[in-house]
Amino acid sequence: MHHSDSSSRALTRKLVAGALALALSAGLSAAPGTRAPAPDPLQGDGRVSDFYVWKDVIPATPGKLLRSEPLPPSLGLAGTAKQLRILYTSTSGFDGRTPIVVSGALFVPAGTPPAGGWPVLAWGHGTVGLADICAPSWAGRSYRDVRYLQRWLAEGYAIVASDYEGLGVAGPHPLINVPSLAYSILDSARAVVREVPGLANKVLIVGQSQGGIGAFAAAAHQPGYAPELGVKGTVATGVIYRSNNPATSGNATPRNPHKVDDALSYGFYGFIVDQQHEPSLQAGDVFTEFAAPVVDQARNVCLSQLMGDVVGAGLTLANTRKPEGEVGERYRRYQQGADERARRYSVYPTLKLNHPVFIGTGAEDVTPSAISQLALMRDACAAGTVVEGHLYAGLGHSATVNGSLKDSIPFARKVIAGEQVTPVCAPVLE
Numbered sequence: 001m002h003h004s005d006s007s008s009r010a011l012t013r014k015l016v017a018g019a020l021a022l023a024l025s026a027g028l029s030a031a032p033g034t035r036a037p038a039p040d041p042l043q044g045d046g047r048v049s050d051f052y053v054w055k056d057v058i059p060a061t062p063g064k065l066l067r068s069e070p071l072p073p074s075l076g077l078a079g080t081a082k083q084l085r086i087l088y089t090s091t092s093g094f095d096g097r098t099p100i101v102v103s104g105a106l107f108v109p110a111g112t113p114p115a116g117g118w119p120v121l122a123w124g125h126g127t128v129g130l131a132d133i134c135a136p137s138w139a140g141r142s143y144r145d146v147r148y149l150q151r152w153l154a155e156g157y158a159i160v161a162s163d164y165e166g167l168g169v170a171g172p173h174p175l176i177n178v179p180s181l182a183y184s185i186l187d188s189a190r191a192v193v194r195e196v197p198g199l200a201n202k203v204l205i206v207g208q209s210q211g212g213i214g215a216f217a218a219a220a221h222q223p224g225y226a227p228e229l230g231v232k233g234t235v236a237t238g239v240i241y242r243s244n245n246p247a248t249s250g251n252a253t254p255r256n257p258h259k260v261d262d263a264l265s266y267g268f269y270g271f272i273v274d275q276q277h278e279p280s281l282q283a284g285d286v287f288t289e290f291a292a293p294v295v296d297q298a299r300n301v302c303l304s305q306l307m308g309d310v311v312g313a314g315l316t317l318a319n320t321r322k323p324e325g326e327v328g329e330r331y332r333r334y335q336q337g338a339d340e341r342a343r344r345y346s347v348y349p350t351l352k353l354n355h356p357v358f359i360g361t362g363a364e365d366v367t368p369s370a371i372s373q374l375a376l377m378r379d380a381c382a383a384g385t386v387v388e389g390h391l392y393a394g395l396g397h398s399a400t401v402n403g404s405l406k407d408s409i410p411f412a413r414k415v416i417a418g419e420q421v422t423p424v425c426a427p428v429l430e
Contacts, residue, residue, distance in 0.1 A: 033057030034099045039170040043276070044131025044299045048138050051085060051103075052168045058099040062183065063190025063226065064089045071105055075140045077150050077159075081110045085137050086160075088191035091225075093165055093180020093345070094172075103168035104188050105137040106196065107149070107159040114156065117200035119232075119416050121157040122189040122218070123149065124181065124211025126238070128167070129302035130269055135168030136161060139302060145208075148401050152206070155409055158199050162188040164214070172276045175269055176240065177345045181214030182221035190226055201230040204412050208401050209367070212239035216376075219357060220348045233415030234353065235408045237360040237400045240368045241376035242346045257317040262307035263367065264315055268298040269306075277341065278334045285328030291320040351376075351383035356421040358388045358411045360404030362395035363429060374426070381425035389427040 036054045039045035051069055059066075068084040076083040084106045092098040109118060125145065128134040141149070149159055162184045166173030174180050185205060193201050205222075207215030219234040255261060272295075275281050283292040294313050298306050322328075357380065361373040370391070377389035388411055395403045414421055 034060070036101055036169065037171045040172070042299060043166065043170075043172045043272075044129070044133070045170045047131070047133045048135070048168060051087065052132065052135075052138070052170075054087060054101040054169070058101055059089050060099050062089050062091050062099070063187040063194065065191040065195040066101065068106070071137070075105075075137070077107050077146065077153055079110050079150070079153055081108045083107045086188075086191065087169075088187055090165065090187035091179075091183045093174060093177040093183055096179055100165060100171065101169050102162060102165055102184050102187065103135060103137050104160060104162040106192055107153055107161070108196075108198065109153050109156060109158060111156075113198050114200075116202075117198050118156060118158040119200050119202040119204060120189055120193055121152050121159045121204045121206050122185050123159055123161040124185050124205070124207025124214035124218070125161065125164075126209035126211055127175065127266065127269070127303055129306065130167075130173045130175065130272055130298070131300050131302065132166075132168050132170070134302040135163035137163050138168055144398060144401055148208075148405070151402075151405055151409070155412070157204065157412075158192070158196075160188045160192045172273075174276060174345070175273045176210060176213060178213065178217040178348060179221065179345070181210070182217035183225065185211075185214050185218040186222055186226040186229060189231075190229055193229065201228075202416055203229055203231045204416065205231060205234040206408075207236055209238040209240070209397065212236040213241075215239075216241075216353075216357070217348060219353045219355065220350050223354055224349075231355055232418075233355050233412060233421075234357040235360075235404075235412065236357065237404055238362070238365060238367070238397050239359055239373050239376055241372045241379075242342060243372065243375050243379060255317060260311055260314055260316055262310050264310050264317065264320055265298065265303060265306040266367075267321075268295045268310075269303075271295060272299055274331075274334065277337075278330075281330055281334060282328070285331040286322060287320060288322060291315055351380045351385060353380070353385040356386040356388065356411070356415055358390075358404075358408050360390045360392065360400050360408060361427075362392050362397060362400035362403070364394060364396040365400065367397045377425055377427070381423060386421050386423050387425055388421050389424045391427040391429050393429045 066087040068086045071083040071085045090102045092100045164184045165180045189203050205215045205218050215236040222231050283295040361370050377387050381387045
């Protein structure tokens with residue numbers, strides 16, 4: 001798909017025309033047609049190239065490739081035959097209906113593909129921020145993720161990497177939203193399997209942290225949402241799991257409220273997501289005057305910079321969040337709907353997956369706690385999923401990503417080949 005400008009435009013026109021024709025013939029194109037939302041500075045929209053701006057009606061068929069362009073080498077991986085920035089259709093996780101456009105990247109290995117084409121790894125990245133400029137296809141990836149994806153590429157997987165709903169393209173990014181992450185990841189795989197030559201409909205879903213919940217969510221939603229997709233297995237590390245058991249939810253170790261804590265950044269992003277559901281909320285309803293300016297800064301900056309800003313400002317839990325008694329009435333009223341929102345956006349539709357899942361957990365992980373990840377292994381096994389669980393001594397949230405490769409790559413080889421996986425529901429420390 002390396003083309004001159006004119007042939008790229010011709011290909012784009014052909015793809016769009018084909019997608020629209022398909023949508024119309026299926027009677028799916030809702031009059032007058034859905035268009036991308038106008039950019040909203042409060043959601044960190046903008047400051048990216050025109051590639052991310054889709055001006056036409058969005059085809060109502062999810063998983064359609066709309067256009068592609070070569071990815072700048074500085075944002076790529078070594079050892080590729082081609083690497084592309086892509087734009088494709090998906091479904092909004094806010095209502096489960098509205099057609100949206102999502103951006104991402106595709107990396108195809110160099111060398112001769114196996115018979116039938118390269119298997120496809122659909123990658124779900126960890127939290128990067130809420131602003132469009134944080135989208136990995138625009139901003140690039142951490143050294144940890146580059147090393148990790150490079151290894152999978154060398155194993156012979158084409159990698160499609162969604163930016164997720166609202167990152168890169170205009171519109172709110174909902175952060176932890178099970179349907180949204182599932183749809184974005186599944187449709188990235190559908191788009192490339194359908195429309196990029198040389199790829200096989202043999203899919204491995206892989207994700208870390210926010211992408212870990214995304215990977216498990218995609219696996220759970222796949223039979224109902226993308227039944228034609230040949231998902232063979234799922235690999236997830238640092239997986240977030242909201243169980244109904246308070247003993248296994250949240251963090252095992254309470255944080256020191258007087259210690260400067262860059263993890264407060266996640267709470268700032270979470271508040272901006274709260275505003276997506278209730279726009280009348282103000283930072284002052286929840287945060288101190290000291291912290292409120294950094295919360296506003298979170299709209300426009302990516303995670304690593306925000307963490308630096310939190311540390312630079314000397315923010316602690318004690319000087320950041322208002323005491324319970326001083327929280328604004330608006331926020332209190334909003335919190336009354338927290339359980340309903342959690343059920344809608346934070347809970348997997350099922351724990352019974354139709355394919356094996358690898359879950360890698362660092363024993364030192366507190367983001368989310370290792371205890372909650374072990375509970376997911378146990379609960380998914382009890383639901384009838386084949387789970388291969390691993391618990392790594394001395395590894396935290398980030399180190400587990402590459403630390404788990406020695407086990408996840410053999411797991412992947414097995415599931416792609418259709419071989420049996422031995423369940424490990426309660427792993428011992430290794």
